[in-house]
Amino acid sequence: MSKDLLLEIGTEEVPAHVMPGILAQLKENAAKAFADSRIACGEIRTIGTPRRTALLVKDLAEKQEDVSSENRGPSVAIAFDADGNPTKAAQGFARGQGIDPKDLVSKDGYVYAMVHEKGKETSELLQTILPELICGLNFPNNMRWRDLDFKFIRPLRWIVALYDAEVVPFEVAEVKSGNTSRGHRFLSQGDFTIESAAAYEKACEENFVIVDQEKRKAMIREQIEEVAKKNGGKAEITEDLLEEVLYLVEYPTALCGKFEEKYLELPPETVITPMRDHQRYFPVKDADGKLLPLFITVRNGGSEHLETVQHGNERVLRARLADAQFFFDEDRKKSLEEHREKLKTVVFQQGLGTMYEKSERLVELAGFIADEIGADEKAHKHAQRAALLSKADLVTGMVTEFTELQGIMGREYAKLDGECEKVAIAIDEHYMPRFAGDNQPQTEAGRIVSLADKIDTIVGTFSRGKIPTGSQDPFALRRQALGLVNMLIEAKWNVSLSKIVAKSMDLYGLTDEKAREKMQADVADFMRLRLKNVLEAVRYDVVDAVLENVDDIYAVSLRAAAVAKFVEMADAAANIQAFVRASNLAQKAETAEIREDVFAADEEKALYDVYKSTSSAVASLVDGQDYVGAIDALKELSRPIDAFFDAVMVMDKDEAIKNNRLALLKAIDSLIIKVADFSKIVL
Numbered sequence: 001m002s003k004d005l006l007l008e009i010g011t012e013e014v015p016a017h018v019m020p021g022i023l024a025q026l027k028e029n030a031a032k033a034f035a036d037s038r039i040a041c042g043e044i045r046t047i048g049t050p051r052r053t054a055l056l057v058k059d060l061a062e063k064q065e066d067v068s069s070e071n072r073g074p075s076v077a078i079a080f081d082a083d084g085n086p087t088k089a090a091q092g093f094a095r096g097q098g099i100d101p102k103d104l105v106s107k108d109g110y111v112y113a114m115v116h117e118k119g120k121e122t123s124e125l126l127q128t129i130l131p132e133l134i135c136g137l138n139f140p141n142n143m144r145w146r147d148l149d150f151k152f153i154r155p156l157r158w159i160v161a162l163y164d165a166e167v168v169p170f171e172v173a174e175v176k177s178g179n180t181s182r183g184h185r186f187l188s189q190g191d192f193t194i195e196s197a198a199a200y201e202k203a204c205e206e207n208f209v210i211v212d213q214e215k216r217k218a219m220i221r222e223q224i225e226e227v228a229k230k231n232g233g234k235a236e237i238t239e240d241l242l243e244e245v246l247y248l249v250e251y252p253t254a255l256c257g258k259f260e261e262k263y264l265e266l267p268p269e270t271v272i273t274p275m276r277d278h279q280r281y282f283p284v285k286d287a288d289g290k291l292l293p294l295f296i297t298v299r300n301g302g303s304e305h306l307e308t309v310q311h312g313n314e315r316v317l318r319a320r321l322a323d324a325q326f327f328f329d330e331d332r333k334k335s336l337e338e339h340r341e342k343l344k345t346v347v348f349q350q351g352l353g354t355m356y357e358k359s360e361r362l363v364e365l366a367g368f369i370a371d372e373i374g375a376d377e378k379a380h381k382h383a384q385r386a387a388l389l390s391k392a393d394l395v396t397g398m399v400t401e402f403t404e405l406q407g408i409m410g411r412e413y414a415k416l417d418g419e420c421e422k423v424a425i426a427i428d429e430h431y432m433p434r435f436a437g438d439n440q441p442q443t444e445a446g447r448i449v450s451l452a453d454k455i456d457t458i459v460g461t462f463s464r465g466k467i468p469t470g471s472q473d474p475f476a477l478r479r480q481a482l483g484l485v486n487m488l489i490e491a492k493w494n495v496s497l498s499k500i501v502a503k504s505m506d507l508y509g510l511t512d513e514k515a516r517e518k519m520q521a522d523v524a525d526f527m528r529l530r531l532k533n534v535l536e537a538v539r540y541d542v543v544d545a546v547l548e549n550v551d552d553i554y555a556v557s558l559r560a561a562a563v564a565k566f567v568e569m570a571d572a573a574a575n576i577q578a579f580v581r582a583s584n585l586a587q588k589a590e591t592a593e594i595r596e597d598v599f600a601a602d603e604e605k606a607l608y609d610v611y612k613s614t615s616s617a618v619a620s621l622v623d624g625q626d627y628v629g630a631i632d633a634l635k636e637l638s639r640p641i642d643a644f645f646d647a648v649m650v651m652d653k654d655e656a657i658k659n660n661r662l663a664l665l666k667a668i669d670s671l672i673i674k675v676a677d678f679s680k681i682v683l
Contacts, residue, residue, distance in 0.1 A: 002060055003164035008054045008158075009134055022153075027044055044057050047212045048213060054211060068117075069117070070113075073113060078090075123163050130170060134159070135172065150172070183209055192207050210250065219252055220254065223298070230256075244280060248298075249299070252298045255298075259317055263324070269412075270412075271324070273405055279297070295313075331409075337417070339393065348460070352460045358391065365452040365455065366448050373448070386423045387449045390410065390453065396409055396413070422443055429445075435479075440491075455500050467526070468526075482530045484553075495553075497523070546677075548677055573683050575635050579634070586670075590659060595660055
């Protein structure tokens with residue numbers, strides 16, 4: 001037999017961004033707790049609102065599963081005396097197992113206790129499991145209240161614990177469990193009784209609480225779309241904002257507000273940012289994607305007094321937009337280049353100078369990168385101009401007030417200053433990607449400045465010894481490096497990271513050779529890990545096979561793709577085994593010189609001939625980044641390698657012959673390694 005279980009944890013309003021993690025954590029912990037306690041169950045769900053976190057378990061068995069175990073004790077010789085009587089050792093073991101010594105079983109020279117543990121009633125076990133689930137939740141920040149020795153994300157106000165219709169009695173932080181919940185803070189009559197676990201969601205809804213977040217989310221989306229359509233527009237619904245609003249309300253009602261059309265003369269982002277990021281409003285656009293003087297907000301309540309709520313929200317947004325207009329007008333009293341002078345007062349990082357000095361370095365580094373990728377004169381000029389102005393908007397009033405607009409305001413102000421469109425776009429793009437899943441820079445100038453900015457930050461921060469460790473990454477270097485790796489792959493740029501890092505060190509004035517060598521090694525290791533993340537869809541051993549040299553990120557990604565394709569082929573194993581045989585002995589080579597006059601066997605002459613014909617082909621294919629073709633060319637070596645090993649003893653007594661054979665294998669291995677270290681492949 002089985003019953004449904006409900007655990008509802010009632011609190012003060014929990015921050016919206018924390019709720020998804022709490023629900024996931026509670027579900028995972030509950031599944032483990034029931035498995036560890038040998039209690040069979042069906043579907044486990046966690047649902048919630050700002051004021052309640054609920055666990056719903058279907059078909060939770062009424063009893064713990066029985067368990068039988070065979071526990072080994074002392075040897076028979078120690079357990080029984082000469083007359084077959086149990087010794088103190090046997091008696092102590094039996095007592096510890098909860099059985100009589102006469103019930104011990106002899107087997108394989110040892111005594112065993114056959115223990116059968118009868119399962120306990122689930123209703124009894126839940127009295128321990130449920131409070132442990134509550135107390136076992138972890139949060140980014142905790143609160144204490146009253147004089148309780150108990151911490152939780154928000155004060156605990158009520159607990160509902162029902163096993164079917166039966167209350168599971170326990171107490172946490174002086175709050176006793178029961179069957180009484182609380183309805184919507186303003187719409188309901190207050191407390192209400194839940195008759196059973198199965199009746200929970202309906203009872204909540206009757207008290208103006210849509211407790212299932214997926215149902216609530218669908219309601220919010222549908223209402224927003226309907227209200228926008230009714231007002232002649234289409235709402236711009238981002239998943240991040242929808243997810244946040246979802247955990248701000250228990251009973252959602254969407255409504256439309258308006259603002260003065262004069263604010264549409266501002267750049268769209270300056271209107272959308274205070275609307276969306278600060279007020280949690282959804283922008284509304286027309287069929288052409290142009291912003292309308294409308295917004296949609298979602299209240300935590302019903303449809304009563306919507307006009308009053310609308311006017312209140314309009315008043316708040318009007319103040320925000322008036323601020324934006326003021327900052328915009330003040331900023332426009334100077335050009336972006338004039339604003340740049342103020343960067344001399346803004347510290348980049350302690351010990352790394354000002355943002356003005358950083359922008360000076362970016363100009364030089366952007367020019368160097370432009371040369372490295374073979375950019376034309378215009379792109380070179382655009383990149384350096386964008387680099388010069390890239391940080392100027394940081395000191396504007398608009399970005400000081402709305403930090404999310406860095407780069408965006410630089411772009412808009414550059415356009416208004418009459419800067420080239422490509423320069424303006426590059427100023428914005430150099431921050432990309434700003435977050436996981438964000439777009440990559442699409443213009444050449446934007447990519448150049450983005451690469452320069454990220455390398456400058458990484459090299460500068462590393463020079464201070466601030467290499468990210470564990471979860472500590474205060475300067476978001478991992479995100480920047482990951483963006484850099486993805487950008488190089490998307491742009492299909494063959495650039496030498498070590499050259500760019502070396503140039504960056506020059507600009508920082510790092511001259512100590514040992515420090516420079518360490519910097520190159522540290523940056524390479526850091527990039528290697530980021531590249532490994534980017535290539536996570538590729539077999540781990542394939543990735544390991546191409547990661548030794550990460551100087552050219554794009555080339556590594558191409559090699560990984562080629563090797564991944566190769567290892568799935570029917571002849572891969574035989575070819576790889578041959579490559580690895582050559583590689584294993586190649587490490588013992590003491591000279592690189594191959595002398596044809598020393599060859600003593602036809603097989604080594606044949607292998608050398610194939611190597612010579614293959615070598616130039618592989619080199620050409622690798623230079624052209626046709627790694628699939630290079631692997632096909634390397635396959636020509638496979639049979640001659642096997643024939644060579646079958647016919648000759650590499651480690652010949654004659655030193656000249658031995659060294660010549662090792663030199664040949666070394667040459668072959670050096671050719672193969674241009675594509676991959678096949679010894680890392682798991683066959």
